[in-house]
Amino acid sequence: MTPTAARRTLHSPPVPASPFPFHPGSLLSVDHLTLADVSQILARATELEIEDPVARALILAKRRVALLFYESSTRTRTSFELAAKSLGVDTTLVSSLSSSIEKGESLKDTGLTLRALGAEAIILRHPNSGSAWLLEESTRLPVLNAGDGMHQHPTQALLDLRTILAHFDPLTKLCHPERAERVEGPAFPAPAIEQVDEHTLAGVTVTIVGDILHSRVARSNMLLLPRLGARVLLCGPPALLPETAAQAGPGIEIERNFDAALQQSTAVMMLRIQAERLAGLALDLEQYMAAYQLTGQRLAAHAPRALVMHPGPIIRGLEVTAGVADGPQSAILEQVHHGVAIRMAVVERALAASENGGRA
């Protein structure tokens, strides 16, 4: 850039300040969370997890939350629903396949209808990136983004963080997968670390492997974990991992050689190839598996101590072998488990903020 051009960039119309989130209880993107927010959510997740179930069910008794799902989901939907119900919340599920959405009702009108029915917060999953922004702007209700297109899935990043912290030894800067094998106490213990800062994960390398381009889980993690000091390595073929991904934020690097990436990994997140979003992209699966499938042999050779993660759904035999998915380094089911605690905390945060009137 020439000096004059650089000067012009400085003297051009500024980007208007984003009004989002309109509501302090909303969780649209990990970008909107301060590290203090993250610490508070982690701490509250553990408190709610160990709370007596009967007492817990009184915390938000008879409050109303709508789950609005435009895409299929097993984990996220059930997890949010169980989380909300365990706090005493009345939930209702609206899915695109059994509602007026099929008749052409817009997202705005659907949201306004749910609000008129008494919903105090909406949990949204939607195939279009940014749809949670539209819903929040339309309803001014707290909106919890449960996955918007290829963009964000913030509660997944938080539960992944909780999973990593549960295995993390701040002295050795390693994750110890074997902790999940404890005989006594809960099968999936809560992390000892709840207060996080910009150095908490210094020295940690988290590798995300596979279909990065179409993954909201990858985007959420790559934008959250480096803020705690972690280095994020992205690994995948150019068709699924464009070079621009490294510019998404600080602390993100690309390593296309899977074995080299594994050798540096404290934790490795495997991703599913999102066939529904490939949009005509032809992919040689055999070639892909040869280069990027996580096999027992590969894991033993290059990352025998790394924590193996996967947001699900897993396609066994494609991105991971069954042996790795069920193996001792796998934290896949533990991630699912941590989702409930995290979602209890964010549902409570959403409704607590609306009780105080919010900013709306």
Next chain:
Amino acid sequence: MTALTIRGGKLVDPAAGIDALKDILLRDGRVAEIAAPGKLKSANGAESLDATGLVVSPGLIDIHVHLREPGQAYKETIATGTAAAAAGGFTAVAAMPNTVPVNDSPEVTRWMQAPERGASIRVFPIAAATRGSKGEMLNDYAALKSAGAVAVTDDGHPILKDNIMRETLAAAARVGLSVIQHAEDTRMTQGASMNLGPVSFRMGLRGMAPEAESSLVERDIRLLAELRDARAHLHVAHTSTAAAIAAVRQARRNGLRVTCEVTPHHFLLTDEHVAGYRTNAKMNPPLRAASDRDAMIEALLDGVVDAIATDHAPHATHEKEVEFERAPNGITGLETALGLSLRWLHREWKMPLGRVLSLLSAQPAALLGLKGRGTLTVGSYADVVVFDPKAEWIYRAVDTKSKSRNTPFDGFAMQGKVRWTISEGRIAYTSE
């Protein structure tokens, strides 16, 4: 028809090389006399406008607008679109053919110009290059031209087939019409809704590569060069990438008749303005990276760009209040072009006032061969804008004269406020 004088203003007519205090007499829709202040000879009894402290210049000409009529009157009509144009200081607009039905016939071309449409200013239809803008069969350009069409284009449906584009350039050259191309290789932009780059990756939106624009510009220039017909004229619509500008610059050095326009949003905003999934920052071509935006500014300053055009593209509120990827492309622009150009091109980036006005009047008129417009020499059409060049104000979308409010410039600071817009001798707009 009555006469009208404009007294005490500073006449800035770049095509005539005038930048001085002048009184001006308009009669029968034409400029009748220009004289030093107080020296008009034949103004007896004419109504007079006091332009003291104001700039008097040729009415602005926008060669790229979508007026939505026929067929989409809920977005805009020719009456409302031209009212917005007049409020923005425009006295002529060239209307794109992507109406319903597509303007690919002399009938629609004439219908758009009929007095019943209620236009406040002159409307010049641009006809479709091919039947239904499907890129297959050429229209009858001679018939379209005699019906009033000033150029041909398939605007939002760029002509991709080499042979069709070659024939279009050749056939248009034979009747003396310009070919306008919306340069986008749509095979490269399927499902994309913003500029391709780090911002689109971060936002989880599929992006349009800058190469989708520049590769088609390069292809069109190659076809034009092969044609070897000096009459052939290619005009590149809403240029948005450094690479496309570079291709136009090179073609001109090679002596080819290639022109281009740039919109205010492409010389002001970047893809960062899409943040928050603002559908009013969604258009095609999309807002680009800062380096491309800076290239537009450089190109305006160094003279490669021939015109500022708005690509005024109204859409109803309910059409824009949807998921970003499902929202239609386009923003309004007629009321903000002058205020933004003066605020940024003139004040911030020091382009002389005469050059800004030339890009908004004389040059676009010359580009489309609009005779007697874009200048105020005696005998020209009495198309005039009178504005206060110093006035600073804030644009409010709710105050628009357009039927639609889809602008990214709501709340933006403007410089230069239109006092009167005069179209062929009639006052088309007066500020309150």
